[in-house]
Amino acid sequence: MAVLARASAAELAxxxxxxxxxxxxxxxxxxxxxLVMVRxxxxxxxxxxxxxxxxxxxxxxxxxxxxxxxxxxxxxNAKARMAALLDAALQxxxxxxxxxxxxxxxxxxxxxxxxALEARKAAATRVDFFTMxxxx
Amino acid sequence: MxxxxxxxxxxxxxxxxxxxxxxxGDTALPELSVAQIEQQxxxxxxxxxxxxxxxxxxxxxxxxxxxxxxxxxxAFLLRAYRTTLPRFGASAPLETSRxxxxxxxxxxxxxxxxxxxxxxxxxxxxxLLDFALAAEGRDAPATPEAPTDMxxxxxxxxxxxxxxxxxxxxxxxxxxxxxxxxxxxxxxxRPVRLQNLARGDEGFLLALGYSTQRxxxxxxxxxxxxxVGHIGVEITPPELGxxxxxxxxxxxxxxxxxxxxxxxxxxxxxxxxxxxxxxxxERRAMSMALVDRGLRARELGEExxxxxxxxxFVLYHSDNIxxxxxxxxxxxxxxxxxxxxxxxxxxxRRAAEVELREAAE
Numbered sequence: 001m002a003v004l005a006r007a008s009a010a011e012l013a014x015x016x017x018x019x020x021x022x023x024x025x026x027x028x029x030x031x032x033x034x035l036v037m038v039r040x041x042x043x044x045x046x047x048x049x050x051x052x053x054x055x056x057x058x059x060x061x062x063x064x065x066x067x068x069x070x071x072x073x074x075x076x077n078a079k080a081r082m083a084a085l086l087d088a089a090l091q092x093x094x095x096x097x098x099x100x101x102x103x104x105x106x107x108x109x110x111x112x113x114x115x116a117l118e119a120r121k122a123a124a125t126r127v128d129f130f131t132m133x134x135x136x
Numbered sequence: 137m138x139x140x141x142x143x144x145x146x147x148x149x150x151x152x153x154x155x156x157x158x159x160x161g162d163t164a165l166p167e168l169s170v171a172q173i174e175q176q177x178x179x180x181x182x183x184x185x186x187x188x189x190x191x192x193x194x195x196x197x198x199x200x201x202x203x204x205x206x207x208x209x210x211a212f213l214l215r216a217y218r219t220t221l222p223r224f225g226a227s228a229p230l231e232t233s234r235x236x237x238x239x240x241x242x243x244x245x246x247x248x249x250x251x252x253x254x255x256x257x258x259x260x261x262x263x264l265l266d267f268a269l270a271a272e273g274r275d276a277p278a279t280p281e282a283p284t285d286m287x288x289x290x291x292x293x294x295x296x297x298x299x300x301x302x303x304x305x306x307x308x309x310x311x312x313x314x315x316x317x318x319x320x321x322x323x324x325x326r327p328v329r330l331q332n333l334a335r336g337d338e339g340f341l342l343a344l345g346y347s348t349q350r351x352x353x354x355x356x357x358x359x360x361x362x363x364v365g366h367i368g369v370e371i372t373p374p375e376l377g378x379x380x381x382x383x384x385x386x387x388x389x390x391x392x393x394x395x396x397x398x399x400x401x402x403x404x405x406x407x408x409x410x411x412x413x414x415x416x417x418e419r420r421a422m423s424m425a426l427v428d429r430g431l432r433a434r435e436l437g438e439e440x441x442x443x444x445x446x447x448x449f450v451l452y453h454s455d456n457i458x459x460x461x462x463x464x465x466x467x468x469x470x471x472x473x474x475x476x477x478x479x480x481x482x483x484x485r486r487a488a489e490v491e492l493r494e495a496a497e
Contacts, residue, residue, distance in 0.1 A: 002368065002381035035218060036371055036382070037226040037314070038191065040334075040412045042326050044291060044391065046305025048229040049312045049327035051334050052414055054191035054369065056224055056382055069376055071224070073369065073383030075192065115236060116284075122238050123284035125254040129246055 003108045004086055005072040009079035011110075015103040016082060022089055028067065029060035031077035063088035159204050173197040182386070182415025183207055187456060188214030189316075189335040191385050191414050208337075208456050215457050228370045228379060232363060232389050232412070233291055239364035242292050244393060250289030255364055292360040293391050293408060302406045303396065322448055329431050329451060333424045334413055336454030342419060344444040345426030353430050353442035357409065360393040364416050386415045392425035399437045407436065 004012065016022075035053040042049055054073060059080040061068045068088025070080045086103060089095045160167065174181055174197035184196040188211040195214055203209035239255025242248055254260075268274065296302035312327035320328070333341065348355040366384040373380070392409035396402075409429025411421035430444035443449060453459060 005381060005383040032222075034222040034224040035190070036224050036369065037316075038369055038385065039227050039229040039312070040232070040330070041229045041305070042330055043305035043408045043410045044232050044293065044389065044412075046307050047312065047327050048309070049330040049334075050226070050314050050316075051230070051331070051412055052186070052189040052191060053218060053223075053316075054385060055195065055221070056371075058224065058373075060375075069373065071371060071373055071380060071382045073385070075194070117281070118236070118238065119284045120281035121279045122253050122255055124280040124282040125239075125256075126282070127252040127254065129252075 001070070001083070001087065003104050003111060004070070004083040006111050007079075007083075007107045009076050009082065011107060012079060012082040012086070012103075015107065016086075019099075019102055022085065022095070023064055025085055025088070026062040027059075027081075028062050029058065031057055031059040031080040033057045033075045033077070036071075059084040061085050061088050064092065066091040159202075168201060170194060170197045170201055173200050179416060180205075180207060182413075182417050183338060183420070184210045184214060185414045186417055186420060187211035187335055187337065188218070190214050190218045208460055212457050212460065225371055225373070228372070230367050230369070230387065230412075232367065232387070233294075235363060235365045235367040235387065235389075236384075237289060237363060237365040240289060240361065241359070242361045243359040244292060244361075245295075248290075248292065248295070291391070293393070296360075296393070296406055300405070302393070303402070303408070305408065320451055323434075324447060324451055326428075326432070326435075329447070330410065330412070330424075330428060332451045332454055333411075333427055336424070337456035337459065338417070338420045338423065340454055340456070340459075341423035341427055344430070344450065345423035348426050348430050348442065348444045353433070353444045354438075355426065355429060356395055357426060357429065358393045359422065360391040360408075361389075362391075362418055362421065363389045364418065388413050388415065388417050388421045390418070390421035390425040392422065392429055394429050396436055407432065 033055055034057075036056045037053050038051045039048045040051040041047065055075050056071055056073055057075055057077060057080040058069070058071045059077075060070075061081065061084040063085065066088045068084040068086065068091070070083035070087055072080050072083050086099065090099050090104070174193050177197070177200065180200055181193055181196045184199055184207055185191050185193070187208070188196065188199070190196075192214075195217060196210065199210035199213040199217075200207065202213060237253060237255075239257060240250060240253045242252065246252075293302050297304055306326075312331070313325055315328060315331050320332070324332070347353065349357070364387075366386050368381045368384055370379045370381050372378060388411075390411035392411070393406050394409055396405055396407040398404035407429065409425040409427075409432070411424035411428065413420045413424065427444055427450060430442065431447055431450060433440040433445040434447075438445075440446070
């Protein structure tokens with residue numbers, strides 16, 4: 001879900017379109033947008049406090065014997081639906097490995113590369129201190 | 137006193153039509169898209185999310201467009217929108233020690249594990265207007281990259297706490313108070329104070345934080361650490377019963393290190409002021425940390441006579457949506473109120489005139 005939640009709706013749609021058709025799905029809970037209260041901790045590691053809310057969209061889909069749930073940041077209904085559909089399909093032993101290879105792993109790799117790029121840019125701004133030698 | 141008055145519909149709708157026209161500006165110029173505001177006015181978006189107390193970059197950008205760039209009006213729009221949505225629950229508290237860092241600096245240690253990482257900052261720029269930006273169509277130069285190992289970036293406060301020089305934070309896993317559900321009451325708990333400050337007006341927090349530095353509150357703060365970056369948010373939906381990661385948000389954290397001269401029960405040590413805000417907002421996080429420390433004066437047994445240490449004063453006046461509502465309501469018709477004031481004044485004047493005449497006779 002961490003990988004699906006970070007993918008865009010367009011990325012999920014592209015990956016799904018390239019797959020053989022999934023079995024018929026039934027919508028248990030249509031996409032619905034709401035709020036999650038994000039919490040922090042006083043001093044970073046003390047008592048929890050309410051920092052502020054964020055928008056989240058949830059959806060539940062049944063695919064055969066499996067129920068897929070999605071909770072994804074933002075207000076994109078189509079994305080929540082695709083994430084729930086994939087969550088259900090991934091629980092199907094016959095589909096799991098193929099879906100991991102075709103959808104989850106490539107998305108995870110792209111997300112990892114984006115993070116690595118950001119980390120390399122941050123590293124380039126790390127300060128190297130040097131001390132002036134006293135002249136004598 | 138308020139009296140329902142009818143009329144003015146035509147004037148109001150004409151005024152709003154003109155507002156729409158002025159929002160668009162010169163139609164010979166291309167219209168700004170919400171995506172452009174989200175990408176290119178990113179810090180305005182961050183401020184509106186923080187003060188609107190709702191993390192959604194698209195909604196904040198839309199609010200800025202609708203408000204013609206008035207950021208308090210935009211935060212107001214975002215707050216109003218959030219009341220239309222159901223609450224699904226609360227996240228697990230963010231473990232900011234695990235955030236992905238774009239920036240991490242400390243003013244207390246030069247050489248510290250993880251190093252000083254500047255990130256995309258205005259610091260050390262010359263603050264000269266860059267007229268090259270007025271020429272459109274130029275691409276930004278490529279950002280340098282360097283091999284990285286961003287693991288092992290301990291908190292500065294933890295380094296001091298291990299030596300016993302930094303007061304540990306209280307940690308009881310009780311449900312924190314929530315200002316969106318219960319009104320403020322006093323004395324307010326630290327979690328409620330932090331929620332209030334996190335969504336407080338940046339200008340108000342800045343001025344109060346500044347006042348503590350200038351002698352109104354006897355603070356001598358150091359920036360132990362500022363962290364800017366992204367972090368995954370985890371929730372545990374009841375139907376699943378286990379935690380899932382729902383995506384990333386941007387945050388800024390400031391740990392302000394302050395002297396504490398000790399008390400009968402505690403030795404002299406450092407204490408923390410804490411700031412945590414949505415998006416990239418260092419001024420905001422630092423100001424919040426200064427005011428948080430100011431408001432801890434009473435629990436630490438310090439004198440609490442400066443404005444930034446007055447809990448009721450600070451917490452009742454920090455919210456710019458409430459403040460602007462009360463200040464701006466003065467524009468609304470007060471005709472009946474004013475009539476009674478006018479009548480009152482005339483009565484006093486008449487009485488005074490009669491007295492004067494009688495004295496003269």
